[in-house]
Amino acid sequence: MPTRNDVEEMIVQVGLGDRAAFSSLYDATSAKLFGVCLRILNDRAEAEDALQEVFVRIWQKSSTYAANGYSPMTWLITLARNLAIDKLRMRKAGSVDIDEVYDLADSGPTPEAAAIASSQRGQIDACFDELEPDRADAVRGAYLEGHSYNDLAAKYGVPLNTMRTWLRRSLGKLKDCLNR
């Protein structure tokens, strides 16, 4: 299992156009990123297409990685998740709008984000536990299944605006808790 530093070094090398590093990065991370795509898309063929786009994007964007302040796996997983959700939304909309392809904020160092450590796993779990179970599940569903507000409103049987109010409030509470 490559360490965080190994993955970071691979991304930096890929940013310099190193194809061998790209191959190593793929070998080290594709299974996790494919897992993420599959979880969101729940369709093997679409997940394969998404993974392909993810690695094309990684190749194109890795030269800006050092400036973005993301830890390596956060950057990779966020990129994979967002591309997979783009595909999910396009599937639902039945059309493709290139302008809507999500991009990571890729400049401006954020030491807070870079400093995230594994010990925060416990903290975020504890903060989710402070939310009402339904609302914690809604945030998890949005993250892990790519649910939209429409999906969530239907799932919990509430109007769209109510769902949005719930979720925004839950995000505020989560953030307050994480900042404590």
Place this chain on the structure above:
Amino acid sequence: MTTADDHNDDVALAGEYALHLLDAEARRAFEDRLSTEPALRALVAEWDADLVVLADEIAPVTPPVVVKDRIENILFPHAAKAPAGVSLWRMLLGGGFALVLGLVVLMILPPADRSDIFAPQFAVDLAAEDRSLLVHAGYAPDTGVLRIIREAGGARPGRVLELWLIAEGATAPVSLGVLPDSSTTDITLPAAFGDAIAGGTLAISDEPIGGSTTGAPTGDVLAAGVVISI
């Protein structure tokens, strides 16, 4: 509204953005702000780092080997061939022979001259799970040519391989003909078929000599894949 209210609003908004909950219009408006507001970018980065912990529960799944090949073929199409590897597009540029078999609706032609570069815009790899059969397909819409390259495997004795197209959303496959024994085959598709290639699925089935007589696959589906734009 106070500055603190504005900040709290932005915290929630950045969270909605990170979760991908904003609709297209709101997302664009937010991205316009992101490009000029470092503090907002920092909020998104914090949410990404906080929420990524949720992905810990997602188990890794090893993707099929062909995906890496596809990616490298997209990014490095002119790369020198690795000794053990096979570059799909080098193969697609090569020639071969075709035998006329298969269905009457299709013209199966010998591949174009070597100097005539085949520039596919769609491709798919059809591989049996154990890779005993591996076929590459590339489709060039401008000429209507679907080039089939068989890299490994073939029909069983006394049987043939038949190629099928399942258009996106279609309920039944359409035969594209029996594959000849040659390693490379060009099939010129009628325009209506060509339109169905993008996003469609190609599949290969095991059939009796002469191909399926029922209009639908009768034997095992040996390999299948979704055609992607390259």
